[in-house]
Amino acid sequence: MKDYAEAVAFLGEWGCFQQTVFFLLCASIVPNGFGSFNLVFLTDTPSHHCVVPGINLTEDWRENIIPITVVNGKQELSSCSRYRLDVVRNLSAQGYIPGKDINLTDLEQEGCLDGWSYSKDIYQSTVVSHFDLVCSEQWKQPFTSTVFFVGVLFGSFFSGFLSDRYGRKPVLFATMATQTIFTFAQVFSTSWIVFVILLFINGLGQISNYVAALVLGAEVLTGNMRVLYSSLGTNLGFAIGYMILPLFAYFLRDWKSLLLALSVPCLTYIPLWWVLPESPRWLLSQGRVEEADAIVRKAAEWNKVQAPRVIFEDCSIKKTKSQKKHYTVLDLFRHSSIRSTTLLLCLVFFTLTAGYYSLSYNTSQLHADPYISCFISAVVEVPAYFSSWIALRYLPRRLSVIAALILGAVPLFLIQLLPEYLSSLSLVLEMLSKYSITTGFSLMFAYTTELYPTVIRNTATGMTTTVSRMGSCISPFLLSLSAYFKYLPYITLGTLGVVSAFAALFLPESFKRPLPETIQQMHERKRIKCPCITRDGTSAPVELLDGPV
Structure with missing residues (x-):
């Protein structure tokens, strides 16, 4: 055929x-x-931080309620924590000013109990923001x-x-x-x-x-x-x-x-x-x-x-x-x-x-x-x-x-x-x-x-x-x-x-060769014939392996 x-x-x-x-x-x-x-x-994952519910806080406390963290040498808003709301609410009500009257690093932190707010600068929404695949x-x-x-x-x-x-x-x-x-x-x-x-x-x-x-x-x-x-x-x-x-x-x-x-x-x-x-x-x-x-x-x-x-x-x-x-x-x-x-x-x-x-x-x-x-x-x-x-x-x-x-x-x-x-x-x-x-x-x-x-x-x-x-x-x-x-x-x-x-290096070569149709043809195509000198001095074709066998 x-x-x-x-x-x-x-x-x-x-x-x-x-x-x-x-x-x-x-x-x-x-x-x-x-x-x-x-x-x-x-x-x-869009940029995100904890949601701060609409409680009565001064402008200074609302701007500083999210802790600052260092990521790769840069200061960023924390993605997974905020200062405790009950503590911040009391301090705000008493008139304390964050960073001036209160050292923020001394305040206790909590997780994002009310969810996250995601930046929409790049995406309106992703699977991460939709299902909240952040933090824990x-x-x-x-x-x-x-x-x-x-x-x-x-x-x-x-x-x-x-x-x-x-x-x-x-x-x-x-x-x-x-x-x-x-x-x-x-x-x-x-x-x-x-x-x-x-x-x-x-x-x-x-x-x-x-x-x-x-x-x-x-x-x-x-x-x-x-x-x-x-x-x-x-x-x-x-x-x-x-x-x-x-x-x-x-x-x-x-x-x-x-x-x-x-x-x-x-x-x-x-x-x-x-x-x-x-x-x-x-x-x-x-x-x-x-x-x-x-x-x-x-x-x-x-x-x-x-x-x-x-x-x-x-x-x-x-x-x-x-x-x-x-x-x-x-x-x-x-x-x-x-x-x-x-x-x-x-x-x-x-x-x-x-x-x-x-x-x-x-x-x-x-x-x-x-x-x-x-x-x-x-x-x-x-x-x-x-x-x-x-x-x-x-x-x-x-x-x-x-x-x-x-x-x-x-x-x-x-x-x-x-x-x-x-x-x-x-x-x-x-x-x-x-x-x-x-x-x-x-x-x-x-x-x-x-x-x-x-x-x-x-x-x-x-x-x-x-x-x-x-x-x-x-x-x-x-x-x-x-x-x-x-x-x-x-x-x-x-x-x-x-x-x-x-x-x-040990793979067989397929360049300029027809696609094999059967298993037997795959075996046969691995062998190339070259003229070699036999013991009696005559030339005879000998099979050499082109790839692993």
């Missing part, structure tokens, strides 16, 4: 059919861009993000298996629906617990939608268009959503309005069900030759080319029996060669994901205006995605990933060597590191889809993505290490980068 790309070569690489699939799938990824980072605004409840704010990432982790794990079992298209639209419905439902949360439960379910569909769209496009498109889609197309779709987020958040400063604005437009994706096809590669792997044939013939009509009488020669004879087997995540560890590749990919992907989210959330604090800082963080990704596309088109995958890891790690080590007055140079180094890590992060999605055969491609992508999501879950804890030593997060991420770069 011919290779799939060879069998459908008569369609060309960039006809009407391929253009439609390319742009519609890229558009389906846009919600992932703002969905992955909307918590930056939803869970931001402050732990709920980072925990909210953790719940979301745990949902993403579970979604990545199960969606890969479901996609290989039931098809790319059903999982794509099911996860898009999950993402849309539960983002909308969060608006009506009656408590923080309800909000995080809905957020967890929302997370199940977030990256699952991205992975399903990535694999579907990578299997439908061929040649340079597949590389362009897997690297630049999908990532620019994500970046567009990321850049839209601060724009929406700037004009809609209420958390409920922002969620509505991010969810309702996604209803426009419903008609895509009747336009986007199922993956012909996946249909062939399941022995559903007639359905794959019908999709390709429809594509030929769209591209206005003549399809051959038989497109997938001998496929029904050789494929139907062997491909009825259903593969699970265990098949990624059953054979030593696949197991080694999976473990190495998990390590590299974990490092890049931890670095990507740590630097993304850290850069959001680099400017006083969160809208500007979020936009800058998003814009940096655009040149990174172009770099990953160029690397995927012209450079070996393994070399590109190693270079991205090293170039991402070195600036993180250099930051700690700079004096504090060169803060601008530190910012440049951190942006350089994010650029490199984002490039590598983008490369890994395309690299992973190229290494595994059709029958377990989505399972493998889901598995490696699941492990990588653990990196996003620990990123808030990595950033918190700065409380012990300012540069400890940078050192940790840099060390992980160097270790992963060494591990990547």
Whole structure:
């Protein structure tokens, strides 16, 4: 039987059919861009202090009833305490003047028994101000993000298996629906617990939608268009959503309005069900030759080319029996060669994901205006995605990933060597590191889809993505290490980068090689033949391993 790309070569690489699939799938990824980072605004903590009820106090006491604390060397109003109201009321009634007749540091303090007053300079309301996730409840704010990432982790794990079992298209639209419905439902949360439960379910569909769209496009498109889609197309779709987020958040400063604005437009994706096809590669792997044939013939009509009488020669004879087997995540560890590749990919992907989210959330604090800082963080990704596309088109995958890891790690080590007055140079180094890590992060999605055969491609992508999501879950804890030593997060991420770069040396290469269709082809592609001299002095081809076995 011919290779799939060879069998459908008569369609060309960039006809009407391929253009439609390319742009519609890229558009389906846009919600992932703002969905992955909307918590930056939803869970931001506005400036706040204790509410002072309308009791009879002099103006001097009303202005000084909130204690002054020192935070990072700056004096600020206390966020979680006030001077005892009964004491202040008595002192005010007796005519004592704060700071003159009374030393304020001698007064007893109490918590915010009447609630908090939140600044509306930046936000009208956030989840934090709505549910009072401050002071003794402050732990709920980072925990909210953790719940979301745990949902993403579970979604990545199960969606890969479901996609290989039931098809790319059903999982794509099911996860898009999950993402849309539960983002909308969060608006009506009656408590923080309800909000995080809905957020967890929302997370199940977030990256699952991205992975399903990535694999579907990578299997439908061929040649340079597949590389362009897997690297630049999908990532620019994500970046567009990321850049839209601060724009929406700037004009809609209420958390409920922002969620509505991010969810309702996604209803426009419903008609895509009747336009986007199922993956012909996946249909062939399941022995559903007639359905794959019908999709390709429809594509030929769209591209206005003549399809051959038989497109997938001998496929029904050789494929139907062997491909009825259903593969699970265990098949990624059953054979030593696949197991080694999976473990190495998990390590590299974990490092890049931890670095990507740590630097993304850290850069959001680099400017006083969160809208500007979020936009800058998003814009940096655009040149990174172009770099990953160029690397995927012209450079070996393994070399590109190693270079991205090293170039991402070195600036993180250099930051700690700079004096504090060169803060601008530190910012440049951190942006350089994010650029490199984002490039590598983008490369890994395309690299992973190229290494595994059709029958377990989505399972493998889901598995490696699941492990990588653990990196996003620990990123808030990595950033918190700065409380012990300012540069400890940078050192940790840099060390992980160097270790992963060494591990990547043992990954197989997939540059300029066709996508494998079966497990056997994945084994075979790891071996390259070279002429070597035998003991009798003659030349003979000998198999060398290209990657772990």
